[in-house]
Amino acid sequence: MTVEKLRLIVEELPPELYSKVRSAKVRGNDLRLVTGIDDLASLAKHIHGAYQAPLVTMHATDDRAAEDCFKLYVILSPKGMDAFVTIIAALEPRSQRFVSLTPQINEADWYEREVQDMFGLEAIGHPDPRPLVLYDDWPQGEHPLRKDFPLDRRPPRVKGEYPFTKVEGEGVYEIPVGPVHAGVIEPGHFRFSVAGEPIINLEVRLGYVHKGIEKISESTPYWRGTHLAERISGDNSVAHSTAYCQTVEALASAEVPERAEYIRTVMLELERIYNLIGDISGIALDTAFSVGAANGYLLREKALNLNECLTGSRLLRSVNVIGGVRKDLSANDREKTLSALVRLKLEFEDLVDLMVTSTSLLDRVETTGRLSTEMAIRLNVVGPVARASGVDRDVRRDHPYAAYDRLNFLVPRGTAGDVNARTRVKIDEVRESFSLIDQALDGMPSGPIRTVVENIPAGEMAMSLVESPRGELVHWILAGKERPYRHKIRDASFCNWLAMEEAVLGNIVPDFPLINKSFNLSYSGNDL
Amino acid sequence: MDEETEKLGEELKRKVREVFGRSLAIREVDAGSCNGCEVEVNSLTNAIHDIERFGLHIVASPRHADMLLVTGPVTRNMEIPLRQTYNATPGPKMVVAMGSCAISGGIYRGSYAVLDGVDKVLPVDVYVPGCPPRPQAIIQGILVALGKMEERKGQRS
Numbered sequence: 001m002t003v004e005k006l007r008l009i010v011e012e013l014p015p016e017l018y019s020k021v022r023s024a025k026v027r028g029n030d031l032r033l034v035t036g037i038d039d040l041a042s043l044a045k046h047i048h049g050a051y052q053a054p055l056v057t058m059h060a061t062d063d064r065a066a067e068d069c070f071k072l073y074v075i076l077s078p079k080g081m082d083a084f085v086t087i088i089a090a091l092e093p094r095s096q097r098f099v100s101l102t103p104q105i106n107e108a109d110w111y112e113r114e115v116q117d118m119f120g121l122e123a124i125g126h127p128d129p130r131p132l133v134l135y136d137d138w139p140q141g142e143h144p145l146r147k148d149f150p151l152d153r154r155p156p157r158v159k160g161e162y163p164f165t166k167v168e169g170e171g172v173y174e175i176p177v178g179p180v181h182a183g184v185i186e187p188g189h190f191r192f193s194v195a196g197e198p199i200i201n202l203e204v205r206l207g208y209v210h211k212g213i214e215k216i217s218e219s220t221p222y223w224r225g226t227h228l229a230e231r232i233s234g235d236n237s238v239a240h241s242t243a244y245c246q247t248v249e250a251l252a253s254a255e256v257p258e259r260a261e262y263i264r265t266v267m268l269e270l271e272r273i274y275n276l277i278g279d280i281s282g283i284a285l286d287t288a289f290s291v292g293a294a295n296g297y298l299l300r301e302k303a304l305n306l307n308e309c310l311t312g313s314r315l316l317r318s319v320n321v322i323g324g325v326r327k328d329l330s331a332n333d334r335e336k337t338l339s340a341l342v343r344l345k346l347e348f349e350d351l352v353d354l355m356v357t358s359t360s361l362l363d364r365v366e367t368t369g370r371l372s373t374e375m376a377i378r379l380n381v382v383g384p385v386a387r388a389s390g391v392d393r394d395v396r397r398d399h400p401y402a403a404y405d406r407l408n409f410l411v412p413r414g415t416a417g418d419v420n421a422r423t424r425v426k427i428d429e430v431r432e433s434f435s436l437i438d439q440a441l442d443g444m445p446s447g448p449i450r451t452v453v454e455n456i457p458a459g460e461m462a463m464s465l466v467e468s469p470r471g472e473l474v475h476w477i478l479a480g481k482e483r484p485y486r487h488k489i490r491d492a493s494f495c496n497w498l499a500m501e502e503a504v505l506g507n508i509v510p511d512f513p514l515i516n517k518s519f520n521l522s523y524s525g526n527d528l
Numbered sequence: 529m530d531e532e533t534e535k536l537g538e539e540l541k542r543k544v545r546e547v548f549g550r551s552l553a554i555r556e557v558d559a560g561s562c563n564g565c566e567v568e569v570n571s572l573t574n575a576i577h578d579i580e581r582f583g584l585h586i587v588a589s590p591r592h593a594d595m596l597l598v599t600g601p602v603t604r605n606m607e608i609p610l611r612q613t614y615n616a617t618p619g620p621k622m623v624v625a626m627g628s629c630a631i632s633g634g635i636y637r638g639s640y641a642v643l644d645g646v647d648k649v650l651p652v653d654v655y656v657p658g659c660p661p662r663p664q665a666i667i668q669g670i671l672v673a674l675g676k677m678e679e680r681k682g683q684r685s
C-alpha cells in the first residue's frame with residue numbers, strides 16, 4: 001500500500017519536475033529522490049505543498065572524501081501517510097553554496113542556519129543568515145561537522161558581536177535576560193523589545209549549551225551511542241534513546257522482540273508522565289498558585305521514585321539497548337507499577353480539580369501566550385504545543401513504533417492555543433499515558449527482551465521518529481563502520497522555539513515565564 | 529518522607545548553623561548540562577526533600593550566594609558567563625561540581641565545544657559524582673563542602 005502511494009507521488013509530479021528526478025527508490029516507507037542541487041528547492045516546495053508534508057529534518061553530509069562534494073537531505077512527511085519522502089541533492093564538486101529553501105518552506109529557517117554554521121555551506125537567499133549555533137567569537141572557516149575538523153579541535157576565540165534585531169520607535173526599550181537565569185533552568189538569552197507593558201518583539205538566542213553531540217556521535221561506537229542519546233536532553237532520555245536504537249535497528253533490519261516493544265512503551269509513557277506533571281506544576285508555580293505547585297511536584301517526585309524502583313534510575317537511564325531493553329519487568333514490577341499508578345491517578349485528578357477550579361489561575365492562563373493554528377502550521381510546531389493550537393499530529397498514532405499500534409489512545413487537542421489550552425492538553429495526555437501503561441502491562445506478551453543486532457551496513461541510512469513529552473523528535477543516521485558516519489538529531493524543541501517568539505507578542509513581560517513554562521522547551525536538545 | 533534525606537538533613541542543619549549561624553545560600557549554574565542534573569536540583573525543593581527546612585536556600589542571584597552548584601561540562605559558550613557568575617559571588621565562596629560532566633566533561637569529554645569540567649575554569653571544593661546524582665548525594669556533597677569551609681575558617685582564626 002505504502003509503496004504504491006509513494007510511487008504515485010513520483011508519477012504525479014508535474015513534467016518539469018519529473019524530468020529533474022535523477023533516481024527514485026522506495027526503501028521501506030521512505031521514498032528517496034535524487035535531484036540536482038538547483039532543483040532541490042522547487043521539488044521540496046512541490047511535495048511540501050501538494051501533500052501538506054511538513055519538514056521533518058534538513059541536514060547536510062560531508063562526502064568530499066568519496067564523492068568530492070557535500071550533500072543535502074530534505075525529509076518531508078506527507079499528510080495521512082505513514083511514509084516519508086527524502087530528497088537528496090549533491091552540491092557541485094567543490095561548491096559550498098546552495099539556494100535557500102526558506103523563502104519557499106518557512107520551517108527550513110533554522111536548519112539552514114545550522115548547516116551554514118556546521119558545514120560552512122552558504123544558503124543563498126536566506127532571509128536571516130546569522131549564525132545559530134556557533135558564537136560570535138568562533139573563527140571564520142572552522143566548521144565542526146566537516147570531516148577534516150577533528151573532534152577535539154578547540155579554536156581560539158576571536159572578536160565578534162552578535163547582531164540582534166533592533167526594534168526602534170518612540171518609547172521602545174530593550175530588556176535583555178540571561179543566559180544565566182534567576183531560576184534553576186537551562187541557559188539561554190532572551191531579548192525583549194517592549195513598548196510600555198506589551199512585548200513587541202522577542203529574540204531568542206540559544207546555543208549556550210552546544211556540546212557537539214552530533215560530532216561526538218561520529219566517533220562513538222553504536223553500543224555506546226545509546227548512552228549519548230540519553231544525554232541529548234536529559235529529561236527525555238527514553239524518547240531519545242528509543243529513537244536512536246530504532247534507527248540502528250532499522251539500519252540492520254533487525255526485529256525487536258515484542259516484549260521489548262511493550263517495555264519501551266511503558267518507559268516512554270512513564271517519562272511522559274513525570275515530565276508533563278512537572279510542566280503542569282510549573283504552570284501552577286508561575287501563576288503563584290503555590291498549593292497546586294507543591295502538590296504537583298510531590299506527584300512528580302512519586303513518579304521519579306517509581307522510575308527508580310523499576311529501573312534503578314529516576315530518569316529512566318540505561319533502559320534501552322540496541323535490539324531491545326536491558327532489564328525485564330517482573331510480575332512483581334508489574335504489581336508495583338499498577339498499585340503506584342492507581343494512587344498517582346487519584347492524586348493527579350485531585351490536583352486537576354484544584355487547578356481548574358481556581359479562578360486566580362484561570363485568570364492568568366486564559367488568552368495568555370496565544371499561538372494560532374495558522375502560525376503553528378506555518379512554523380511546523382510539534383507536540384502538545386501544536387495540539388493545543390489545533391494541529392492534529394502525534395507520531396505515536398501517525399507513524400507508530402514500539403507497541404503503540406496495538407494500544408488504544410486518544411490524541412487530545414485544543415483550539416485556543418493559549419497557556420490554558422496547553423495546560424489542558426498536557427493534563428489529558430497524562431490521563432492517556434496512565435491508560436497506555438495499563439494496557440501495555442496487560443497486553444505484554446512473554447518472551448525474550450533483546451535480540452542481537454550486528455552487521456550494520458555502512459553507507460545505509462535510516463531514520464526514526466518518536467513522540468517525546470515535548471513532541472516529535474527525529475534521529476537520522478548514515479551508517480559508517482561500527483559508528484555513525486553522520487548522525488542528525490532533531491529535538492522537538494528545535495521546531496518550537498520560534499513559535500514562542502510569536503506567542504509572547506502583545507503579552508506583558510511578567511507573563512513571559514508562564515508562557516515559557518507552558519512551552520517547556522529543552523535548551524540542551526536544541527543546542528546539541 | 530525519605531529516611532536518608534532526613535538523616536543527612538539534620539546533620540546539614542547543625543553544620544549550617546555552626547558554620548554560618550544563618551541559612552546557606554546556593555546559586556545553581558547550568559554550564560552546559562543535559563538538563564538531567566537540573567531535574568534533581570529541582571527535586572531538592574519538592575515537599576519530600578524540602579531542603580529549605582535544613583537551612584539551604586536556592587537563590588536567584590550570585591550576589592546573594594555562599595556557594596555555586598555547577599552542572600555540565602562547561603561548554604565553550606558558557607565559560608564566560610560562568611566566570612562572570614563566579615566573580616559576582618562574594619567571598620568566601622565555595623564551588624560544588626555536580627555530576628559526571630561537571631567533574632570531567634563526562635560523556636562529552638574531548639569535544640571541541642566543551643572544556644572538560646568545572647575545575648578547568650574555577651577552583652572546585654567538592655565533586656559530587658552521579659549522572660545525575662540523586663538528591664541525597666547532592667545534600668551530602670553540600671555537607672562535605674561545609675566541612676571544608678569550617679576547616680578553612682578554623683585555619684584562619
Ligand code: SF4
Binds near residue numbers: 564
Ligand atoms: S552529569 Fe549526567 S545528568 Fe548531569 S548534566 Fe551530565 S549527562 Fe546530564
